[in-house]
Amino acid sequence: MSDTTKSKNDFIREIIAEDLESGKHATTITRFPPEPNGYLHIGHAKAICLNFGIARENAGSGARCHLRFDDTNPEKEEVEYVESIKEDVAWLGFDWGGHLYYASDYFEFFHDCAVALIEKGLAYVDEQTPEQIKETRGNLQTPGTPSPYRDRPVAESLDLFAQMRAGDFKEGEAVLRAKIDMASSNMVMRDPVIYRVIHSPHHNTGDAWCIYPMYDFAHPLEDAHEHITHSLCTLEFEIHRPFYDWVIEHCPVPARPRQIEFARLNLTYTVMSKRKLLTLVKEGHVEGWDDPRMPTLSGLRRRGVPPEAIVKFCERIGITKFNGTTDVALLEFEIRDFLNREAQRRMAVLDPVKVVLENYEEGRSEEVDVVNNPEKPEEGSRKVKLGRELWIERDDFMEDPPRKFFRLGPDRHVRLRGGYIIKCVGFEKGEDGEITEIRCEYLPDTVGRDAPEGVQCKAAIHWVSAEFGAEAEVRLYDRLFTEEDPDGAEGGFVSVLNPESKQTVMARVEPSLAGVEPEWRCQFERLGYFVADRRDHVPGERPVFNRTVGLRDSWAKKK
Structure with missing residues (x-):
């Protein structure tokens, strides 16, 4: 043996x-x-x-x-x-x-x-x-x-x-x-x-x-x-x-x-019958057998799930003679565990709001070093272009932040990932009351250095240059069903399909992401793990990314 x-x-x-x-x-x-x-x-x-x-x-x-x-x-x-x-x-x-x-x-x-x-x-x-x-x-x-x-x-x-x-x-x-x-x-x-x-x-x-x-x-x-x-x-x-x-x-x-x-494998929030999966395809509830929401291997592959994580998951659940149901969160854990070690980091902004660095000269730009993978220092860093205008996530700014909110707010400092510390000096709102632009000043000589004395800066946020970044279609996939046991749903498994299982946004991504090959996986910093779609992503022409899994189990909070 x-x-x-x-x-x-x-x-x-x-x-x-x-x-x-x-x-x-x-x-x-x-x-x-x-x-x-x-x-x-x-x-x-x-x-x-x-x-x-x-x-x-x-x-x-x-x-x-x-x-x-x-x-x-x-x-x-x-x-x-x-x-x-x-x-x-x-x-x-x-x-x-x-x-x-x-x-x-x-x-x-x-x-x-x-x-x-x-x-x-x-x-x-x-x-x-x-x-x-x-x-x-x-x-x-x-x-x-x-x-x-x-x-x-x-x-x-x-x-x-x-x-x-x-x-x-x-x-x-x-x-x-x-x-x-x-x-x-x-x-x-x-x-x-x-x-x-x-x-x-x-x-x-x-x-x-x-x-x-x-x-x-x-x-x-x-x-x-x-x-x-x-x-x-x-x-x-x-x-x-x-x-x-x-x-x-x-x-x-x-x-x-x-x-x-x-014992066969049964997963929560999943149907495992080929007949039922065929029903989802034929009735148009999904976009084919390889839809990234499907539990098919081709769907999981298109979603960016590493085959190594699936094999490790199968080893972990083991072989028994007793039927049971495995929590899909265990599969998601194996996916995160693998990608956390192996996936490089890149910056993307899914819900962008513009930031203008008022004291940064117009027409000026520079490159800053951003680490590729904190888990693997040997993979080094990359150069990312920074200019006067950039995009940040809308929820990284609050007009009236609570005490434990350490990101950007009026008169608050935050560090741009790999770049300068900036301070909010004002903002603009649209007619609907939504923030349309945030005005900031950057602190010179703070790239790669601690905050100057008297400056409180407890967080770093990701960003994308408005001038040099690219636009990409990003598909935010979630679990296909809202119930743990869709097979047992009173109205049938189709009745508990998750209406929010796919959402599409136009995001801003750092320039290198536009040119990656299909099936290239990475972590969008602070957002989750994503993959260049193996069918629709066209390097340099049409960047399309699928969310594989979030950084943590959001469904645990819902429970």
């Missing part, structure tokens, strides 16, 4: 370590098997980190993790989803090392296994309607009623199954069912459907097939075909495990994988 495996010490890694030490398996082969019917979300990140992480930790024994697309339903799958999934897995830092597979590559194998079951008398073609099949399955209190076709001759089912494959049946006219136990206390075992007719082209096989295996039938066969040793699934598949094992036992498979279940 590797040191990394020991340090994580969850029950799945313990099982794998025991299997390796006992010689049951010479190596470990896991898989991440998404259905390409939507974009991956943060919940999938937990499964990705688990499956690929185990392979990485046991690389010394030749372990590997397969990326496999469970593409058995052509009506819901698209190439767009396949490509997005590959991109997301790679973005998180994992490599499938050439082990990329598609369930659709095994369609002939699935078909042969189905034929083998028919020949053993363990499967039959059922011509009941879908409604009749559902009705006769019974419920938890009532056993199912056997289909009138359950005991049809093997040769007849073989012939009908061949007709299904040839396209002689319409959708819903016939299915292939496993013959197990209609009185089983486990509803999954009541003669489950294993093949159905779908007359839709497949993204990988085209029109070659018009019958498709059900997920529960295909999944164990895929695992066996790829010699998967440990098939790691979330807890909702626990009830399906008996059928998984039944398929492995009765079909001609080359290996016997073991299914192990773990």
Whole structure:
């Protein structure tokens, strides 16, 4: 067992370590098997980190993790989803090392296994309607009623199954069912459907097939075909495990994988259903799968979330067999923790009000040094141009400041970040009573020096030169839902969408920010962490920044 495996010490890694030490398996082969019917979300990140992480930790024994697309339903799958999934897995830092597979590559194998079951008398073609099949399955209190076709001759089912494959049946006219136990206390075992007719082209096989295996039938066969040793699934598949094992036992498979279940990731203020996420997209509540408010990995990436923070978050929450809900604040903590260490600082003003330094000569300008990252002194400082007029945040000035307000006010001093100490000597108001301009004087010889004797200056504020700064579109993103459990909202999850989850402002930013590349992350000093939008930001032409997360948890105060 590797040191990394020991340090994580969850029950799945313990099982794998025991299997390796006992010689049951010479190596470990896991898989991440998404259905390409939507974009991956943060919940999938937990499964990705688990499956690929185990392979990485046991690389010394030749372990590997397969990326496999469970593409058995052509009506819901698209190439767009396949490509997005590959991109997301790679973005998180994992490599499938050439082990990329598609369930659709095994369609002939699935078909042969189905034929083998028919020949053993363990499967039959059922011509009941879908409604009749559902009705006769019974419920938890009532056993199912056997289909009138359950005991049809093997040769007849073989012939009908061949007709299904040839396209002689319409959708819903016939299915292939496993013959197990209609009185089983486990509803999954009541003669489950294993093949159905779908007359839709497949993204990988085209029109070659018009019958498709059900997920529960295909999944164990895929695992066996790829010699998967440990098939790691979330807890909702626990009830399906008996059928998984039944398929492995009765079909001609080359290996016997073991299914192990773990608790899925649930987050507060988040929905984790691809169906619900698709609803948000289709109904226009968000601007696509990669909307920065979405919990999709592409949305989190566009919002500026570092992949390292997601991996660390998945490691922190760990692997258990007990369902629960994790506070999204923990994910936000990991994001802040990473960005606080790694992100450089830049100055931007989101709600600008103009300051005029009356004793600073018109036409004059100079460069001042501003530290790039206080957490990493080795990254040095940068030159920022300062002139007579500049922008500051509106809430950094108060006409009648309270006692503990240390920023700018009448006859008060404040330091410009990296620059001079200035003093307010007056201000102008508009007809609406809002401050339109603040008049100040700068104190010479105070750049990089303590305040002169008799001058009280207890705060430094960020600023942007009115002459040399740039204008940028800044999108202030917040949580998409107002309730901790949107799934449980009385009016449905759409009813608790946060109307303030996106606000757009035109900000003033220091000149260097206009030229950064898309996905460049930084802290806007005193405001939060931001990223240049990977789609809309055009360096030097159209600066667009997304807020990743604030400097602290503002929702904790609301609670």
